[in-house]
Amino acid sequence: MYVPDFEYHAPNTVAEACAILAELGDRATVLAGGTDVLHKMKVGKLAPEHLVSLKNLDELREIREEPGRVVIGALASHNQIYTSQLLQRRYLSLPMAAHTMASNQICNLGTVGGNIVNGVPSADLPPILIALDASIRLTSAKGERTMPLEDFFWGSAQTRMEPGEILTEISIPDQQTTGSTYLKFGLRRSGALAVAAAAVSVQVSGDTLHAVRIVLASAAPTVLRVADAERSLIGRRIDDELLAEAGQFAAQASRPRDSIRGSAEYRKNLVGVLTKRALKKAIDEGHA
Amino acid sequence: MSDNHSVIGRSVPRIDGPEKVTGAAKYTGDLKFPNMLYGKILTSPHAHARILSIDTSEAERLPGVKAVITHKDVPTLKYGLSPARWDESIFCSDKVRFVGDKVAAVACLDEDTCYKALKLIKVEYEVLPAALDFLHAMDEGQPQVHEEYARNINTEIHQEFGDVEKALAEAHHVRTDTFVGQRTYQSPIEPHSAISMWDAEKLTIYSSTQSPHYFQHYIAREFDMPMGDVRIIKPYLGGGFGGKLEPTGLEFAGAVLAKLTGRPVRTFYDRAEMFAHNRGRHAQYMEITTGVDKNGKILAAKANFLMDGGAYTSLGIASAYYAGALLPLTYEFDNYQFDMFRVYTNLPACGAQRGHGAPQPKYAFESHLDNVAADLGIDPMDIRIINARRPNTVTPNDFRVNSCKIKECLERVRVMSDWDEKKKNLPLGRGIGVATGSFVTGAGYPIYRTDLPHAAAFIKVCEDGTAATLYTGSVDIGQGSDTVLCQMAAEAMGYRYEQMKIVAADTEITPLDFGAYASRQTYMSGAAVKQAGEEVKRQILEMASVMLGLPADDLECDDGQIFSKSRNVKSLSFEEVARKHFVLRGPLLGRGSYTPPKLGGSFKGAAVGTSPAYSFGAQVGEVAIDEETGEITVVGIWDVHDCGKVINPRLLHGQVHGALYMGMGEAVWEEVLFDDKGRIKNAELANYRLLTAVDMPPITSEVVDSYEPSGPWGVKEVGEGATNPTLGMFSNAIFDAMGVRVNSLPLSYEKVWRALKEKREREEIAKREDAQRGLAPQVPVPLETVPLESEEPVYANPS
Known part of the structure; x- marks a missing residue:
């Protein structure tokens, strides 16, 4: 694997960086940490004529x-x-x-x-x-x-x-949320991409949820916020059944595909489980 | 055994430890030579295609390109590792047989230019239909991978010992199970690399090889050179696990490129190319039948296997024989039938991976044995102890087993793991499983036919006696053989380990040794080293006898001191006696060599699996299953081995940990995946999931007191044998935790989840049906299989 030839720029200010990008248009790609861009260049998915590094900013x-x-x-x-x-x-x-x-x-x-x-x-x-x-x-x-x-x-x-x-x-x-968490399901404990993942934030008020956000990763072509699942929770008494139901709503809303990390069916199941567990964790443990 | 040894049996520090941990150790890819060029190989993007034309002219014109070669520029002699099937060419001329097959190569001033030059080589292909599914590769109408091998059959084995059908007819219980194993890849941390250079007619290759001798032999053969004109040097090496046992295009193409350019050429694989070259574990379909008596004693066993060989033979004939040959080792039974087809497919070639041929069949057999135990209501530990092999026995396929403490291993691991308590009390979702394993201590016969000794060594004592250098062709690939052999040399000489030096794995300097495979070096190289050390010691004692005026047989040498066994006289230091020897008698040298005795029976394939000694081991693992996700948490693993006398306990347990690590990966996490064009989908380390340090469970590793009478100081192997039980152990632990069996490797989280889901669904249906019939609900615990991805389920066939 090798990185194809490119011209390199390392501007010293954001304004300078913007000027370079304005001039080069789609011939340039911005380089930050490089963990995605350089990899894509090595495997031939990206071949920009110019790389504009932000490292001096x-x-x-x-x-x-x-x-x-x-x-x-x-x-x-x-x-x-x-x-x-x-x-x-x-x-x-x-x-x-x-x-x-x-x-x-x-x-x-x-x-x-x-x-x-x-x-x-x-x-x-x-x-x-x-x-x-x-x-x-x-x-x-x-x-x-x-x-x-x-x-x-x-x-x-x-x-x-x-x-x-x-x-x-x-x-x-600044916000009124009382808890949030991100639960990721990977196929090993380190260095694994998410098979599915769920992030939630909650605003607990007494024994009910006043506000909640549920956002899924690896569950659709984009990161996905699941409004039905969120709505199903508001104002109802928090118990395991309620959270499991929200998980079902999230699973229904998800649109995962078959991939080498898991079948769509499996990933849908994981969405349900992770949503339920993430809600419970955010409710019980705050921002954790 | 009483232990009166000074050097062996102790966890001395590794002789290469400081170099490795400080980064000073130089691996092949670190080496640079004046004027060195970089070489790379162009490979096929198609699984199966006819080559219509190759145009290298544009690549040749690129500045920085020094040579471009194709099949026209290299010897056409086919090569391979198993002499019965030499089927590989340096470069393909008529057609390519897998994605990654070798087509051309370039030598350039730098690495980047190589990649650019490869892109400029124009190859016109006519794409052919490909045989990608080994289960159907023998079917009528399938594409032929090699025209000369009809129905894609690479190897066919039919062996029967005793009278299987009679024994099955008389058995109390007969059962058949079917399992499927996946392709895995060795994934050594160091990529393959070779630096080739010529000095007139002499070829020198620095290579990341497990066997300089086989490289030397096969390279000399390919280029029609005397072996003496080929020098292979192995620098520090970062793991092989069977994947670096054979010469690759790197050595052959590199040698030609170096010859053409007159400059050293470094050729290398990147990670994706390593996966494409492969030679990993064969995927395998395994049907096991046993008949047992009412106590669970095995009366007969049948193994009916089918193996995915990939596009070439590699060491696969041996893999195919090993798959069946090693099955009768841990348990005693007289009647055994083994049938095997190894088929060609348009996928990368498979070869020898740690535990060569044995781990998957062991997984199948151990899973099956648990099913039998469940049928009969016998504890899985008990059924293994009932059947455990005894020492000084002969297997039905004529392997003589001397030392064997498999029963003691099982009894010990039962206690260590708290088996009986856990078996009774673990809650649903937690499970415990046991499995056994056994492996050869070196192959009884070499890979190609020769009467050369398997190992040789010599020791040169420094003229002032302050150091001794061991010269051995053996190959430290990370397992620590340099350290262990220096311990053995020092022990045999009566010398100190700290004063040992070693020169190893350089065919011009060190004496013959077949290298690091088949778990052979501590035993076989060790036998040669012991002999060499004893020859030094004999000369030291003779010299000291003159110096002290005492008979040599009254003298002993230990820990660098020579003293009288019976008289209270002044002792001499090894140094002063060695120096005197050099002055009066010339260089102080010791020599040794080892040839195994004639082993095995006379039937076809009888040689594969023979060994002068066999290791044995038992493992227990405890798992926790997350029923909602199928996630498997390994709570703990307990391993007990019978590996004879232990030379270096720390290194031994390191081997057990490493073998377990690889076995765990194969059991649950690792699989090489292909798309419908035969391309690897996960030829990188993000999605080929090797476990990480944080995935490793607590491991308790012990050995039983054991002595192998045929080995130097009683040693046997451990490095591969410890991989053999692991897959079956996981299968059985998961079975115990869930009451369902996953019948294909890897036992992935998704398959476990699916098996649980299907079990729940079956129970629901059964409950409903029972309710309709007005019966009390019963909870069945049927066995089930889980399909490989995107395949129809293959259901077990319980008798």
Whole structure:
């Protein structure tokens, strides 16, 4: 395997990066951690003429608290998220999701931004970020725009990213949720892609759920929020039967395909089980 | 056995430990030579296609390309590993037979240019229908992989010992079960690599090989050279497990490229190419029938197997024979029938993988035996103890077994694992299973026909006696043979391990040894090393006898000191005696060699499976099943082995852990998957799921006190035998946990989930039917099978 020839750019500012991308258009690909892009180039799925590396843009690595939100720079690595004391204190479910991703070597290189823009349905961070109502900021030579992360994906490896845009930050709003979690089913304990996964956030009020978000990975061509399952839970007394029923709704809404990691039928079953278990965990253990 | 040894039996540190852990150890791929070129092989994208034309002109014009070769530039002599079926060519000329078959090669200034040059070679193919399903490869009308082998039959075996039909007719209970094993791949951490260079008519190849000798033999044969003009050197090696036993296109193409360019050429596989070259475990269809008496004593066994060989023979004839030959080892029965077809398919060739031929049949037999035990209401541990082989017996296929403590292994593992308690009290979803295994301690006969000794060694003592160097052709592929053989040399010499050096696996410097396969080195190489060490010791004692004025037979040498056995006189150091020897008598050298005795019977195939000694072992595993997902958590594994005298306990237990690791992977997690065009779907380590450190359960590994009379200091093998019980052990533990059996490998989470789901559905139907009939509900516990992906279910056939 080898990386085909390309021209390399390493701009020093976001503005410079945007200018280069504006000029090169679809001849350029943005390089962040490289764990997806370089692999795709090696196996012949991607052959850009130019690679625009973001490695000098240190301001995009920052994870910080601002009034009303937590901001995660798009270049923050998975291990940066895993070890962030701020995220561990505010939303432990996110560092734990980052920890399930891959080997240490990949977690040191791979970035949250890359995990999002890659757009694959098995990505581990988008489900929990959507469960936490995150939004993203896209920057280009034309300016900036923000959108809910939930609206970003529209097909397998298809996103609303325009040519010339860079994903610069992810923002998690302050919220009333009382718990959240990400449960992933892999076929070994480390370095396994999700056969299916479920992220949930809950707002428990007494013995009922006031609000809930359920987001699935590896269950459809895109990361998938399952509204029917969410609605089935609101205002009803929490018990095992209720959670199992929500799991059934989630399974029904899922559209997995047969793959080398599991048949569609098996993955549907897993969606149900994981949704049920994730809800129980978020209700019982908070952000975990 | 009393242990009065100074060096063996101790967990001395590995002789290569510091180099390996500091990264100083150089593997073949690390080596660089002046003017070295990089070479790569172009392979077929089609499973089966006729080559219409090959145009290399564009590749040749690319700057940095120094040579491009095809079948026109290389010897046409077919090669292989099993002499009965040499069926591989350096490059395909008429047609390609699997995705990955070799078509051409390039040598370039750097690696990147190689990949670019490969893309510029234009090969025109006429794609042919491919035989991809081994279960149907023998059917009428299937594509022929090799024209000369009708119905794609590569190997056919029909053996019968005793009178099977009579014994089955007289049996209290006869049962047949069917199982399917999957293709797995050895996946050594180090990719295959070779550096070839010529000096006039002499060819030197540095190679990541398990057997420099076989490489030397086959390369000399292919290029019609005297063996003495071929030098094979094995640098540090990062695992082989059977996958690096035979010469590959890397050595053959590399040698031609080096000759043409007059420069050293490094050829190598990347991870995907390793999978394509393969030579991993054969997928296998296995039907087992036994007849037992009312106590569960096996009276007769029938094994009816079909094996997916892939496109070439590799070592597959031996694999096919091994599959049946080793089955009668752990349990005693007199009547045995073994039928086997190994078929060609348009898939990568299969070969020898750790436990060669034995693990899958063992999985089938051990699963079947548990089914028999369940039929008769006998505890699985008891049925194994009832049938356990005794020492000093002969198998129905004429293998002489000397030491054998399989019964003691079972009894010990029963206690260690708390078997009886767990068998009674584990809740649903938790289960415990047992299985046994056995393996050869070195093959009784070499891979090609020769009367050469199997192993040889010499020892050179440094002129001042402060060091001794062991020269051996044996091959440390990570298992620690360099360490163990230095221990054995020091023990035999009466010397210290810390002062030993070793030069190994260089055909020009070290004496013949067949290499690292068939679990042979501690025993066979060790026998040669012991002899060499004893020759040094004899000379030391003779010299000391002169120096001390005492008879040599009154002297002993131990731990580097020579002393009188009967008199209280000053002792001499090994160093001063060795130095005196050098001054007065010349170099102090010891030599040894080992040839096994004539072994085995005279029927066709009688040689495969013969060995001077056999290891035995028993494993118990405990699993927890998540009934909603099928996920299997391994709670613990207990392993007890009879592997004779242990030379280095830490390395021995390391071998058990490693073998278990691979066995676990094969049992539940690993499978090479192909698409409908014969392309591997998971030729990478993300989706070919080798287990990780965090997946490993607690392992308790013990040995029983054992001594093999034929071996040096009583040793036997352990490295492969410990893989043999694992697959069956998992099958039985899962069966115990769930009451259903998955009849195909791997025993994946999804198959377990499906088996549980189908069991629930059957119970529902039964309950409903019973209710309709007005009967009290009964919970049946039927056996069931689970299909391979996308196949119709193959149901067991309980008698």
